[in-house]
Amino acid sequence: MNTLTPSEYLPENTSDTTRLTRNFRAEKFDFWSFFFSGLTGLATLFILGILATILLNIIVNGWGAISWHFVSTIPKKDFFDANTTGVLPMIVGTSFRVIVMTIFVIPVGVITAIYLTEYASHTSILTRIIRAAVNNLAGVPSIVFGLFGLGFFINFIGKNMDDLLHHPNAVWGQPALIWASLTLAVMTLPVVIVATEESLKAIPPGLREASLALGATKLETILKIVLPQALPGIMTGGILAVSRAAGEVAPILFTGVAYYMASLPAHLSDQFMDLGYHIFVLSTQSPNIEQTRPILYATVLVLLMLTFALNIVAILIRARVRKKLRALG
Amino acid sequence: MGIHRGHKARPGEWLAEKFIFLVSLSAILMVLLIFLFVAREALPVFFGETNTALVQKPIPPDELDKHSAAEIESYLEITPDQFAKLPKSTLRTMMDIKVEAQNDIPEDFRNDPDASINTTEWKYLVAPHKWTDYAKPEYIWQPVGQIKKFNIIPLVVGTLKITLIGLIFAVPLAVGAAIYVSQLARPRFREILKPAIELLSGIPSVVVGFFALLVMATALQSIFHYQTRLNAFVAGLALGFAVIPVIFSIAEDALTSVPRAYTQAALALGASRWQTAWQIVLPAALPGVFAAAVLGFGRAIGETMIVLMVCSASVMSWSVFDSARSITTTIAAEMAEAVSGGPHYRILFMLGALLFAATFVSNMIGDFVIHRFKNKLEGKR
Numbered sequence: 001m002n003t004l005t006p007s008e009y010l011p012e013n014t015s016d017t018t019r020l021t022r023n024f025r026a027e028k029f030d031f032w033s034f035f036f037s038g039l040t041g042l043a044t045l046f047i048l049g050i051l052a053t054i055l056l057n058i059i060v061n062g063w064g065a066i067s068w069h070f071v072s073t074i075p076k077k078d079f080f081d082a083n084t085t086g087v088l089p090m091i092v093g094t095s096f097r098v099i100v101m102t103i104f105v106i107p108v109g110v111i112t113a114i115y116l117t118e119y120a121s122h123t124s125i126l127t128r129i130i131r132a133a134v135n136n137l138a139g140v141p142s143i144v145f146g147l148f149g150l151g152f153f154i155n156f157i158g159k160n161m162d163d164l165l166h167h168p169n170a171v172w173g174q175p176a177l178i179w180a181s182l183t184l185a186v187m188t189l190p191v192v193i194v195a196t197e198e199s200l201k202a203i204p205p206g207l208r209e210a211s212l213a214l215g216a217t218k219l220e221t222i223l224k225i226v227l228p229q230a231l232p233g234i235m236t237g238g239i240l241a242v243s244r245a246a247g248e249v250a251p252i253l254f255t256g257v258a259y260y261m262a263s264l265p266a267h268l269s270d271q272f273m274d275l276g277y278h279i280f281v282l283s284t285q286s287p288n289i290e291q292t293r294p295i296l297y298a299t300v301l302v303l304l305m306l307t308f309a310l311n312i313v314a315i316l317i318r319a320r321v322r323k324k325l326r327a328l329g
Numbered sequence: 330m331g332i333h334r335g336h337k338a339r340p341g342e343w344l345a346e347k348f349i350f351l352v353s354l355s356a357i358l359m360v361l362l363i364f365l366f367v368a369r370e371a372l373p374v375f376f377g378e379t380n381t382a383l384v385q386k387p388i389p390p391d392e393l394d395k396h397s398a399a400e401i402e403s404y405l406e407i408t409p410d411q412f413a414k415l416p417k418s419t420l421r422t423m424m425d426i427k428v429e430a431q432n433d434i435p436e437d438f439r440n441d442p443d444a445s446i447n448t449t450e451w452k453y454l455v456a457p458h459k460w461t462d463y464a465k466p467e468y469i470w471q472p473v474g475q476i477k478k479f480n481i482i483p484l485v486v487g488t489l490k491i492t493l494i495g496l497i498f499a500v501p502l503a504v505g506a507a508i509y510v511s512q513l514a515r516p517r518f519r520e521i522l523k524p525a526i527e528l529l530s531g532i533p534s535v536v537v538g539f540f541a542l543l544v545m546a547t548a549l550q551s552i553f554h555y556q557t558r559l560n561a562f563v564a565g566l567a568l569g570f571a572v573i574p575v576i577f578s579i580a581e582d583a584l585t586s587v588p589r590a591y592t593q594a595a596l597a598l599g600a601s602r603w604q605t606a607w608q609i610v611l612p613a614a615l616p617g618v619f620a621a622a623v624l625g626f627g628r629a630i631g632e633t634m635i636v637l638m639v640c641s642a643s644v645m646s647w648s649v650f651d652s653a654r655s656i657t658t659t660i661a662a663e664m665a666e667a668v669s670g671g672p673h674y675r676i677l678f679m680l681g682a683l684l685f686a687a688t689f690v691s692n693m694i695g696d697f698v699i700h701r702f703k704n705k706l707e708g709k710r
Contacts, residue, residue, distance in 0.1 A: 033603035037513050043505030044514075044522060047573055051529050054540050054570075108355050115353035119346065132696065133356040139624065139692035140363060140685060141631020143657045147681040150664070151366035186359050193356070219342045247533020250633040250657070254664050276535040276634075283539050284638055293543070300536055311531040315524055 055304075062301030065294040071302065077260055079278075080286050082295050087302055092264050093177075093272030094306070097252070098242050100181035100268070101188065106238050108185075109192025116193070117200040118222055138190035142250040149183030149255035171269050178268040180256030187251055188241035195240060199233020199321065200226065232321045236314045243310035247303060249276040275303040367685055370678035378403055379449040379672040381477050383438070387431045390424040393417065408670065443476050449672050454481055468645045470654070472663060472673050479676050481683075483645040487561070487653030491636055492629045494565025494649065495572055499629075500622050502569075503576035507618075510577075511584040512592075512606035523581065530574035538638035541567035546639065553650075561653040564639040568629055576625040583617020583699070584610055586706060616702040620695040627691035631684060633657040656680050 065082075073086025112130070120127040159173035172178075203226055211221040227234075249257075258271035259281065265272040279299050286292035373379050380403050388396060388404060396404075402412050405423050412420075438444055443461050446453070457466035460478065471478040510522045546563045555562075587610045595605040611618070642652040660677050667674040 030601050030603075033601040036607065037509070037603045040505040040509035040513060043502045044509045044526070047502060047506050047526055047529065047577070048522075050570055050573075051525070051532075054532060054537070057540065057544060058536070108352055111349050111352040112356060115349050119349065120353075130353060130356055132693075133360045135696050136360055136689060136692050137356055139627050139631075139688050140360075141633070141657060141688055143631065143633040143660050144363065144367060144681050144685045144688075147367050147370075147660065147664075147678060148363045151370045151678065152362055155370075155669075156366065186363075189356060189359065217339065217342055219345055243531060247535065249533075249535045250661060253661055276533055279535050279539055280634065280638060283542055289543075296539070296543075300539055303533060304536060307531060307533055308528075311528065315528075 058297060058300050058304060061294075062297035065298035066301060070295070070298055074262075074264070077262075079260070080282070080288070080292050080295075082291060085295055087275065087278065087299055089261060089264055089273045090275040090278045090299070091302065091306075093257075094246055094275045094303075096265055097177055097181045097184065097256070097272060097274070098246050100178065101184045101245055102238060102242060104182060104185040105188050105192055105241055106234070109189055109237065109241075110196050110234055112189075113193050113196035113200060114222060114227075117197055118218075118226070134190045134193050137186070138194075140187075142187065142248055143253075145183050145187045145251040146254050148186070149179055149251060153179040153182055154255065175254065175256045175258075175271055176269045177256050177265055177272050180252040180272070183251045183255050184245040184248065187248070188245050191241040191244060192234075192237040195237025196230065196234050199230040199236070202233070202321070203229045232317050236318050236321070239310050239314040239317070243307045243314070246310070247276055247307045249274070249280055252277065275299060275306070279303065364685065367678055367682050371675055371682045374449060374672075374675045374679045377450060379675055380404075380406065380447045381449050381672045382447045383434065383444040383475065385431065385445070387428045388424060389428065390421040393421060393424065406671070438475075441476075448477055448479055449676065454479055454676075456480075457482075470659070472667075472676075477673065479672075481656075481676075481680065484654055484656050484659055484680065486645060486647065488630055488655040488657075490561050490647060490649070490653050491564045491568060491640075491655055492626065494561060495568035495629045496622065496626060498566055498569035499572045499576055499625060503573045503625070504580050504618055504621070506573075507577050507580035507584055507621075508606050508611065511581050512610055513602055526577050527574050529570065530578075532570075533634075534571055534632060535634045535638070537567055537570050538635040541635060541639050555650040557650065557652055559640045559652060560650050561640060562649045564636050564653070565649075567635045567639055568632055571632055571635060572625045572629050575628050576621045579621035579624060579699070580614075580618045583614040583621065583702065586617070586703065587613045588706065613706075614702075616698050616705075620698040620702070623691050623698070624695040627688045627695065630655075630691075631657060631688050633661050637661050656684050660684075 070086055071091065072088050073084070074088050075085040079085045112134075116127065116130065120130070154173060154175060157172075158170075158176070158179065161172040162170055165171075207225055207229065208221055211225045212218070216224070252274060256271055257274045257277045259273075261271060261273055279296065282292050282296045282299060283289075286296075378399075385404070388401075393401065398409070398412060401420070402409055405412075405420070405427065407415070407423075415423075434444075441461050452458075457468050457480070459466040460469065460476070468480045468482040469478040470480055470483045506522075506526060510519055510526070514522060541563055542559070545567060546558050549563055549566070550558050553562075591609050591613060592605055595609045596602070600608070636655045637658045640652045640654070642654060644651050644653065646653070660680055663673065664677055667677055
């Protein structure tokens, strides 16, 4: 029986599969195929065009309006005046609430992901319920998180804390930085869980088996072998959560943001000013939108630089991890 | 990927593992808490315990003991908790004030039939009502003023209108791009295109709203020459920007997970790349694409800031170029003015609960369809 080897049935120099399909496509021209492929290509281009338009519009208009004075000044009550205004309290407020959020969300998210990948059995009903809950949490509208923060953290936990600590005035039972951060932590929990889980799953089982074979216990294996390997993935999750939370406004509307504050937030029970909310205020409540336009663009650019820089860092880390894992496995 | 220990856990480790297990339940706990606490604030509306009637039959203070606790609570607009805590004398004083307030109502107002109805009853929340000075029964959301009108239908219509415009715009674009990126683009392009499109989801919604308000609204008005500058059309398109990356990622994932053997077989039989993508891969991935649209819908009805910034007048109209007010906008804009614990506050929470239920259902459907689709591809039942 004669069997052909690839070198016999393939034309010369076409071991490259992309080359094969390209030749194949060139051979047979079909107008409708060309037309519809073109349409999908146009759709892709159109989406990229939207992205580019938004970014360029903001960068071109905002770049000139950013100055050191702008990012380092605490504005007076009338922050619509382009000459004296600044965004320092907003930058501080946004960073503060995001950092506090990270402290809560990373441990809970990472531990949940460890349970789901290392301990839980895939078929058990409980695991499926946990996964369904995570998916659902990711889909809850951000304004509902705001309502939840108001109903649970402020009206329930905060008010009861005030009662227990015998505060005559409301200290915790009112909008505060801690409640905004906790609300955001609940909102970004799925982001951290999913990213961590992905990086844990990508670690070859051989590493775990080798560690166990050398006499390490399961917990030691997880803490000393699995987690260090998964660190980039966990960082990606944390960064994505931070960049998502930094731009969110709806959940903090009722849970801690202030229209104006004369000083920087110093305590967890303080209210704070916020970049995203400030953009909302500047663009909808300005007495003269033409005068406010430059500072509005500058504020948007500051927020975008914050969230985009984080996003790009996350994408780079993820790409490096994936490349490394592909090399490993 | 569980690894088996093969021996009994040490005490410290046993404790640590129990701790890990307990923490992992937090996601379930959070979903339950959200449901519980949003519903808790909204419950009085569902049970008809709120009352907005301005003209009520006054109860004389000395008849306090003759009425049931529930009646007094609703009459004085206090919670059962407050009712239990407050001394009888305070309750009597409150009732005194109430009687005086009733006596102070001007005569012409007393004769207005609208002043003596409770507008938070379901009848007035969902059905049209002929208000005084209106020619015919109408759906009106007007939570300020003497007689507060809480008809939620204009908000539901507004939400659906904006969401549908957004989806009609976003679904073809996102699915088209997903087909291109997953099936037609060269691998090298693919690696760049996918993250680039997903970068769109990194733009905060308040920034998309700002862009729609300042740039898009003006540009679109000069193209289409409609009356109102800020309308449901602009809001819908801007909403589409926010939903595109969601639909794209899920649809692209579904298209990519169709086994390569399908594609190779079709190509080998002489189909063109497009024919393969359209007639083989897309039908195979259809459940996944459908799920992408459903999850996009869930994301769109919950979007707040874009709609809040672009259009907010509550008009009962299906016209694309009229303004509209969505449920999310209403909650975001009015919660600050609503008196905590009052009827307006309760109804806003009820709207939140409705929204939560709607997204919960659409997420469930989306996840279920994707789950079935993935299992089918892997040959599981």
